[in-house]
Amino acid sequence: MKVLVINAGSSSIKYYLYRMPESEVLAHGLVEKIGEETSRLSHYCMGRTHTRKQRVGDVETGIELILDTLADPDVGAVERLSEVRAVGHRVVHGGELFTGSVIIDAAVIESIRKFADLAPLHNPHNLAGIRTTRRRLPQAVQVGCFDTAFHATIPGFAYLYALPYDLYEKHHIRRYGFHGISHRYVARRAAALMHKGKYDINAITCHLGNGCSLTAVKKGRSIDTSMGFTPLEGVPMGTRCGDLDPAILFYLADKGYGINQLKTICNEQSGLLGISRLSNDVRNLQELAAAGDSQAALAIDVFCYRVRKYIGAYAAVLATVDAIVFTGGIGENAPMLRERICADLIQIGVRLDPDLNAAAVAREAVISTNDSPITVFAIPTNEQVAIAKDTYKLAAAQMGDTPSEGCIERPAVEKAARR
Ligand code: ADP
Numbered sequence: 001m002k003v004l005v006i007n008a009g010s011s012s013i014k015y016y017l018y019r020m021p022e023s024e025v026l027a028h029g030l031v032e033k034i035g036e037e038t039s040r041l042s043h044y045c046m047g048r049t050h051t052r053k054q055r056v057g058d059v060e061t062g063i064e065l066i067l068d069t070l071a072d073p074d075v076g077a078v079e080r081l082s083e084v085r086a087v088g089h090r091v092v093h094g095g096e097l098f099t100g101s102v103i104i105d106a107a108v109i110e111s112i113r114k115f116a117d118l119a120p121l122h123n124p125h126n127l128a129g130i131r132t133t134r135r136r137l138p139q140a141v142q143v144g145c146f147d148t149a150f151h152a153t154i155p156g157f158a159y160l161y162a163l164p165y166d167l168y169e170k171h172h173i174r175r176y177g178f179h180g181i182s183h184r185y186v187a188r189r190a191a192a193l194m195h196k197g198k199y200d201i202n203a204i205t206c207h208l209g210n211g212c213s214l215t216a217v218k219k220g221r222s223i224d225t226s227m228g229f230t231p232l233e234g235v236p237m238g239t240r241c242g243d244l245d246p247a248i249l250f251y252l253a254d255k256g257y258g259i260n261q262l263k264t265i266c267n268e269q270s271g272l273l274g275i276s277r278l279s280n281d282v283r284n285l286q287e288l289a290a291a292g293d294s295q296a297a298l299a300i301d302v303f304c305y306r307v308r309k310y311i312g313a314y315a316a317v318l319a320t321v322d323a324i325v326f327t328g329g330i331g332e333n334a335p336m337l338r339e340r341i342c343a344d345l346i347q348i349g350v351r352l353d354p355d356l357n358a359a360a361v362a363r364e365a366v367i368s369t370n371d372s373p374i375t376v377f378a379i380p381t382n383e384q385v386a387i388a389k390d391t392y393k394l395a396a397a398q399m400g401d402t403p404s405e406g407c408i409e410r411p412a413v414e415k416a417a418r419r
Contacts (some may be wrong), residue, residue, distance in 0.1 A: 001086065002019060002026065002083050002085055002086075003087070004017050004087045004133070005018065005089075006169070008126055010035075010122075011035065012033070014384070017078075018388040019382055020391075027044065027045035027046075029043035034058065037055060039053075043069050043075060048075065050069070050075040054271060061129050063136070064136070082137075085139070085141065086141040086143060086391045086394075087141055088101075088145055089130050089133075090143065091123065092358035093119035094144070094148045094149050095148070095238045096174075098148070098152070099153075099390070100177065102394070103141060103147065104142040107308060108144055109127065109130065118172065128288065141401055144370060146180065149180055151176060159174045159176070161228075165312065175225070175233070177213070177227050178215060178231045179213075180225075182381040184208075184386065185383060185385075186327045186379045186381055187215075189205075189325075190205075190325050190379060191220065192362075195376065199219050200220065201323060202318045202319075202322050206311070206324065206331055208326065209329040209330060211237050211238075212235050212328065212330070213225055213235070215314075220359070223317065224314065237267065238271050238272055239271050240267055240268075240270055243269075253321050267379065268337070272300075275295070275299040277295055278299075284296075284407065292363045304341045307341045308343075312348065325374070326404070327379050328380070333362055335360065336352035346375065349374040350373075352369070362380060363375070364379070394409075
């Protein structure tokens with residue numbers, strides 16, 4: 001079965017065409033700089049690269065371009081688009097409703113639209129992708145895979161903010177968590193590498209990329225995560241501040257900072273960029289720090305310290321930890337930061353092997369010593385294959401083909417109980 005995976009954001013769309021269940025990538029690519037004059041498509045198929053510079057004004061146009069390219073007689077991967085039997089969409093926010101991947105129907109579309117209020121920068125673009133592929137590929141089963149779904153098992157005492165309970169009831173103010181597709185993928189992968197069942201592992205998964213979040217995984221299920229109501233909470237990120245004393249915002253508002261200015265500061269001017277004043281990219285910061293730039297070194301210090309603090313907190317929450325997993329652009333490629341984060345974690349059972357750690361760049365590896373009580377992994381994330389697998393399972397079940405095991409791995413989320 002040919003399964004198309006679409007990850008549509010505001011400025012770019014990534015896509016992968018898989019043959020399932022083999023998980024073979026037939027083609028993949030990227031439309032970038034959507035809305036700018038310099039937008040372009042890069043398409044990879046059968047060892048060949050095809051680039052097309054063309055103004056792409058919005059997500060709908062980008063998806064049209066992708067579908068036309070996939071069916072192009074010269075560079076495409078299918079003869080007819082009807083060969084694509086299922087499309088899996090990454091959707092950022094599934095609110096409290098979606099605890100796993102689902103087949104998209106009109107009711108699901110309406111819910112994703114409703115949750116756009118909670119994720120205004122993401123859900124509308126995800127929806128635009130869904131609408132376009134439904135129109136162009138009417139024969140295909142459409143599946144939504146939610147970034148929030150893996151965190152549906154977080155208990156009420158962990159997802160509630162200590163605000164008046166009315167705000168949760170009236171405005172759904174609670175912690176949702178994000179990067180769930182990635183956390184689930186690497187937790188399952190670590191379990192497999194340790195020869196454990198997927199519900200038989202306690203792990204702390206660290207997705208450290210442009211956006212960064214950590215998750216406490218108990219018996220294969222998320223029980224806490226560092227991002228909250230929005231992807232702003234938690235550890236500092238490339239340009240986002242992470243956890244703050246909320247009174248800082250009131251204080252700055254009193255000093256005359258407007259709400260939009262504060263949003264920009266917290267989302268776009270903080271984190272590694274804010275502290276270093278130089279860059280949000282760890283590669284640049286490492287070079288600058290090595291050349292003696294103290295501000296770049298300070299940004300890395302703050303980042304590593306705050307990640308370590310969350311690992312400590314999640315070790316307390318989990319009581320026993322089998323594995324710590326590093327993933328995402330930083331987690332996969334920056335041994336120096338992994339070393340800094342893991343320094344002083346000997347007390348909780350982390351012994352990094354310096355050589356294994358240094359050698360593990362952009363590849364799956366154990367980076368702890370043989371006698372380390374906690375096994376530490378670097379595992380490249382693969383959200384697209386996770387989406388393709390969920391999509392295949394649901395589509396095959398709907399078509400009456402083999403896999404009938406659904407992708408909803410958990411009971412529906414409990415409402416926060418007054419305990
Ligand atoms: P996104 O969250 O947008 O998917 P990525 O997971 O690709 O982003 O992470 C991008 C970040 O990863 C970069 O900004 C950079 O800080 C970091 N990164 C990527 N490659 C390296 C590398 N070789 N060494 C250190 N950091 C890296």
